[in-house]
Amino acid sequence: MxxxxxxxxxxxxxxxxxxxxxxxxxxxxxxxxxxxxxxxxxxxxxxxxxxxxxxxxxxxxxxxxxxxxxxxxxxxxxxxxxxxxxxxxxxxxxxxxxxxxxxxxxxxxxxxxLKEGVYLSKKKRTETQRELLKILAISCEIRDPSIEEHLSRVQTLSEKLVIVHNRRMQLGMSERDIHHIAHASILHDIGKAEIPEGILYKPGPLSPYERTIIEMHPLMGADILNKISREINNEFISSLEVAENIILYHHEKWDGTGYPHHLKGEEIPLEARITAIVDVFDALTSRRAYKDSWSVGRALSFLNEQKGKHFDPDMVESFFECFVERE
Incomplete structure (x- = not known):
């Protein structure tokens, strides 16, 4: 040397x-x-x-x-x-x-x-938290080789959506609030780590019993998060409440027909409504072992059809604006 x-x-x-x-x-x-x-x-x-x-x-x-x-x-x-x-x-x-x-x-x-009091710049701290949350999410879902790309896309698109929705609806959210939602969105499905592979990746229709097991994964995810939070500094997950809301409620629907708590309308936390639409859109436009991918146009048409049913109508409009800005 x-x-x-x-x-x-x-x-x-x-x-x-x-x-x-x-x-x-x-x-x-x-x-x-x-x-x-x-x-x-x-x-x-x-x-x-x-x-x-x-x-x-x-x-x-x-x-x-x-x-x-x-x-x-x-x-x-x-x-x-x-x-x-x-x-x-x-x-x-x-x-x-x-x-x-x-x-x-x-x-x-x-x-x-690292000891308390060690200085990290705001940008560096944000980047570090984002990367560590990605590692945590991928670790929980490591059985699926394609999951990393899905989680990264959900995180990126959630950040774009919350920025547009905040501006469009004049919510006055801080940069810190936006980062909390974007970073925590990657944890939305960590509860699937507890679902048997035979059910999680079943190519055909699920039985009522199997559907019940699948619908328990938000509750399982919240339990995983709470166990992790007891072992780590809360700064690692900047806002535990935001992360828990996303995990628990991203399968709730605007009309109250979702799960696990059948919340309706604005009873569903904002961060969960954001992750819900992004998660569905990416799932539709991605190829999976049990389905072909949809075109972006077809997926956007579906979101529009589900406005006021599955999704917050205002959130759908903000999501469409993300694509207008991208074009």
Whole structure:
């Protein structure tokens, strides 16, 4: 390893240095303490051997694209220690040129070990919460290989919809409120982790008993969320109430025929009404093992037909405006 890079190893955070092929050239003692790997045991390995399988593929795509273009990349990775334990880290990877050769310097901070009072910028904190919630949601639904794309689309489209609806209806929501809804929307179906696969992925019609089991997943999801919240700092899930409302009520319908509580109209929390329309739209326009995808036009026509029945009429109008703005 070039001597010019040795100074990075003196930093007070965990540091890993790799060559342009991402083979490990050196680590510092803080990296050893964090991961349990000694310097001599991992030099020469590709850095990817630490992967846990939980970090979303889109995170690695973003990482590779930035590094390929010679830019530094910052984000949240979930890796495994030598013990097998999972650890979440906020990491910045920076490309460094030394004598016409490329190297990468990764600086890690283990999120589990951050003390109260450690400063994170507002933007960085928002990004970190978003990534960790994505990891949590995907972990709960890891049985479905296509779920990551669905969850990411729901999160992105929910954010667009709440921004448009807030402006259109002059609700006066703060940026923080908008982030709470957008970030928590990704958790909407975590209760499906408790549903047997034979029911969840059944290609044919469900029996009344199977339908009853499916309709319990909002209650199961709320139970999962409450169990998680007892184990973590509430800052991880910025607004527990918003997340719980989305999980519990995103299958309620405007006319009161939904489940599990048969709420009607504005009895259904706003955040649940937002996630409901986005979830249905993405489900309709996505190919699944048991169905073909609909065209966007056909899906929008269905939403319009269900205005005042399944969906909040004002929310449907705001959703349509999202597509007008996109065009």
């Amino acid at each position: 070039p001597i010019e890079l040795a100074g990075y190893l003196k930093l007070g955070d965990a540091v890993i240095i790799t060559d342009q092929d991402h083979r490990i050239l050196d680590i510092n003692r803080y990296y050893e303490q964090t991961t349990g790997y000694t310097r001599d045991s991992i030099i020469g390995f590709k850095a990817g051997f630490l992967k846990s399988g939980i970090t979303p593929a889109t995170t690695y795509t973003s990482l590779k694209n930035e590094l390929r273009n010679g830019n530094p990349w910052s984000g949240v990775l979930t890796n495994r220690k030598k013990s097998g334990d999972v650890w979440h880290s906020s990491i910045t990877i920076t490309p460094v040129q030394v004598k016409n050769k490329s190297y990468f310097v990764g600086v890690f901070r283990e999120l589990e070990q």
